[in-house]
Amino acid sequence: MSQPSLDVIAIGNAIVDVMAPSSDEAIEQLGLVRxxxxxxxxxxxxxxxxxxGPAREISGGSAANTLAGLxxxxxxxxxxxxxxxxxxxxxxxxxxxAGGIAFGTPARAGDPPTARCLIFVSxxxxxxMNTYLGASQFLxxxxxxxxxxxxxxxxxxxxxxxxPEEPRAAMRKAISAAKGAGRKxxxxxxxxxxxxxxxxxxxxLIAAGEIDILFANQDELAALxxxxxxDAGVAALASQVPLLVVTRGAEGAVAVxxxxxxxxxxxxxxxxxxxxxxxxxxxxxxxxxxxxxxPLAQSLKLGAVCAAEVISHYGxxxxxxxxELAAKLG
Amino acid sequence: MSQPSLDVIAIGNAIVDVMAPSSDEAIEQLGLVRxxxxxxxxxxxxxxxxxxGPAREISGGSAANTLAGLxxxxxxxxxxxxxxxxxxxxxxxxxxxAGGIAFGTPARAGDPPTARCLIFVSxxxxxxMNTYLGASQFLxxxxxxxxxxxxxxxxxxxxxxxxPEEPRAAMRKAISAAKGAGRKxxxxxxxxxxxxxxxxxxxxLIAAGEIDILFANQDELAALxxxxxxDAGVAALASQVPLLVVTRGAEGAVAVxxxxxxxxxxxxxxxxxxxxxxxxxxxxxxxxxxxxxxPLAQSLKLGAVCAAEVISHYGxxxxxxxxELAAKLG
Numbered sequence: 210m211s212q213p214s215l216d217v218i219a220i221g222n223a224i225v226d227v228m229a230p231s232s233d234e235a236i237e238q239l240g241l242v243r244x245x246x247x248x249x250x251x252x253x254x255x256x257x258x259x260x261x262g263p264a265r266e267i268s269g270g271s272a273a274n275t276l277a278g279l280x281x282x283x284x285x286x287x288x289x290x291x292x293x294x295x296x297x298x299x300x301x302x303x304x305x306x307a308g309g310i311a312f313g314t315p316a317r318a319g320d321p322p323t324a325r326c327l328i329f330v331s332x333x334x335x336x337x338m339n340t341y342l343g344a345s346q347f348l349x350x351x352x353x354x355x356x357x358x359x360x361x362x363x364x365x366x367x368x369x370x371x372x373p374e375e376p377r378a379a380m381r382k383a384i385s386a387a388k389g390a391g392r393k394x395x396x397x398x399x400x401x402x403x404x405x406x407x408x409x410x411x412x413x414l415i416a417a418g419e420i421d422i423l424f425a426n427q428d429e430l431a432a433l434x435x436x437x438x439x440d441a442g443v444a445a446l447a448s449q450v451p452l453l454v455v456t457r458g459a460e461g462a463v464a465v466x467x468x469x470x471x472x473x474x475x476x477x478x479x480x481x482x483x484x485x486x487x488x489x490x491x492x493x494x495x496x497x498x499x500x501x502x503x504p505l506a507q508s509l510k511l512g513a514v515c516a517a518e519v520i521s522h523y524g525x526x527x528x529x530x531x532x533e534l535a536a537k538l539g
Numbered sequence: 540m541s542q543p544s545l546d547v548i549a550i551g552n553a554i555v556d557v558m559a560p561s562s563d564e565a566i567e568q569l570g571l572v573r574x575x576x577x578x579x580x581x582x583x584x585x586x587x588x589x590x591x592g593p594a595r596e597i598s599g600g601s602a603a604n605t606l607a608g609l610x611x612x613x614x615x616x617x618x619x620x621x622x623x624x625x626x627x628x629x630x631x632x633x634x635x636x637a638g639g640i641a642f643g644t645p646a647r648a649g650d651p652p653t654a655r656c657l658i659f660v661s662x663x664x665x666x667x668m669n670t671y672l673g674a675s676q677f678l679x680x681x682x683x684x685x686x687x688x689x690x691x692x693x694x695x696x697x698x699x700x701x702x703p704e705e706p707r708a709a710m711r712k713a714i715s716a717a718k719g720a721g722r723k724x725x726x727x728x729x730x731x732x733x734x735x736x737x738x739x740x741x742x743x744l745i746a747a748g749e750i751d752i753l754f755a756n757q758d759e760l761a762a763l764x765x766x767x768x769x770d771a772g773v774a775a776l777a778s779q780v781p782l783l784v785v786t787r788g789a790e791g792a793v794a795v796x797x798x799x800x801x802x803x804x805x806x807x808x809x810x811x812x813x814x815x816x817x818x819x820x821x822x823x824x825x826x827x828x829x830x831x832x833x834p835l836a837q838s839l840k841l842g843a844v845c846a847a848e849v850i851s852h853y854g855x856x857x858x859x860x861x862x863e864l865a866a867k868l869g
Contacts, residue, residue, distance in 0.1 A: 263598065277593070296625055
């Protein structure tokens with residue numbers, strides 16, 4: 210097994226976020242579940258966009274956000290995801306490459322357009338996401354270069370992308386390529402509703418030993434394990450994966466690797482502006498520590514610092530100098 | 540002369556801003572003039588975009604920004620400007636309509652695409668703008684509905700749009716329609732380089748009594764009058780227009796209407812994040828006061844408050860509740 214030439218390669222939705230402040234009343238009137246992620250079709254996306262206030266567009270996508278954090282910390286990264294041959298596709302490709310991340314998936318011609326996520330941000334910073342998957346759901350397995358996947362220490366996958374059929378097949382192929390090359394597979398469960406649709410697949414992957422590093426939040430942990438009790442859920446899942454990381458929002462996070470266990474509180478922050486990307490950036494900080502061989506507690510701390518940075522402003526990509534923030538941790 | 544049913548109708552570039560933080564060294568290496576506005580062609584736009592860091596897209600355009608401020612303050616507004624039939628055109632149209640501004644100019648099919656402005660934001664908040672005019676330069680005079688123009692108390696025009704031929708003809712036609720209906724014409728000089736190209740046109744318009752309200756910053760004042768001395772420049776120009784408003788950045792602003800003169804200092808602000816839109820939002824606050832019949836000094840104060848809000852964050856459109864800020868002024 211050769212030395213990896215990349216730190217992390219990720220497969221994820223290639224999405225541009227369309228974000229606007231909103232009142233909780235407006236979110237309710239639109240029939241949205243506050244704090245949730247809902248898939249929407251063309252008509253519903255148009256309806257929600259028309260109801261949305263003046264917005265800003267910032268590249269997003271869960272795994273892509275995580276890579277943006279990793280690259281900002283100094284990791285070498287590559288992204289695989291499907292954009293369309295349109296202006297939002299150019300925006301996504303520009304932003305990810307400008308962050309120093311290799312991105313070679315060719316844009317897809319014709320309809321549907323590049324994926325977008327309409328995000329209503331509540332006064333307390335909570336985000337309510339409505340994702341129009343567009344081109345993103347047509348990532349073909351053929352877009353994967355197995356030798357590039359084999360060249361990365363970690364393959365990172367987002368559960369959100371398990372919904373559409375073609376990317377699911379592509380991710381299964383990528384897992385084989387990574388495991389065949391002796392690399393680690395990291396997986397984020399993404400959303401409790403994704404687990405309600407694909408929990409059986411996820412449990413099978415875990416049971417088969419395909420997942421080396423599993424990221425979950427407390428809702429996803431409960432959905433996957435069926436355990437309402439947090440500690441019981443952690444214990445159940447930790448016995449099945451070599452490394453488990455569970456975030457608990459304002460209550461911090463826990464990591465378990467075999468008999469080793471570490472916890473970290475959430476970083477204090479003056480004002481939560483927009484929680485979009487909190488989990489993604491937590492994963493970025495943690496994974497950076499992991500690939501650099503930090504102790505578990507220090508990786509958690511870096512995750513908490515990166516999450517705190519991203520919720521202090523609009524958008525799920527880091528704005529502050531993450532290397533500088535990391536350096537302060539020593 | 541009937542009562543106006545609209546407060547302000549504006550004709551301007553329909554632009555989406557593409558904004559990213561930048562070092563001053565990078566701005567210099569790219570051959571850009573820090574703080575300036577340069578028109579760029581397709582190739583140069585591509586070159587600059589490739590050199591730009593991860594960005595965010597926020598609707599812009601000078602007069603459109605001013606309307607966004609006016610509408611946020613409670614004025615009734617309409618915008619005329621040319622987008623292309625593409626995703627950035629949809630973004631611009633959505634954002635301006637979501638701000639409560641009537642916008643009916645049909646999107647233009649085919650090339651060129653919607654205008655964008657690549658904005659490099661320095662650590663001190665200074666913005667360096669590179670504008671690709673795209674579809675915006677093809678606003679035809681036929682897009683103007685003279686009865687709508689006649690229905691607004693003020694017609695607001697941006698000097699930036701004097702460069703391309705078709706919008707220039709459209710603006711001349713709009714001036715005739717407004718003056719014919721006994722309405723006021725407000726004009727912002729936009730940029731000293733615009734004056735170097737079109738100063739003769741502007742001086743003729745002023746001499747002919749076509750401009751009722753003139754907005755300038757100190758550089759534009761000097762360029763238009765040829766007076767290096769600020770007070771001499773103000774005196775020279777104030778004798779030619781019924782109402783002159785000159786902004787001086789951190790030194791505040793001056794307004795002169797006949798024998799009446801008022802000054803206002805700049806509003807104190809914790810941190811200048813991005814100066815894009817400072818002049819546009821100053822004009823918004825001032826014009827709102829003007830159409831509501833505020834005293835000169837109070838209109839200036841409202842301009843300063845709106846400018847301070849917009850430079851406290853990224854993007855040239857207001858984010859805070861301007862009505863609330865205005866209410867605090869009494």
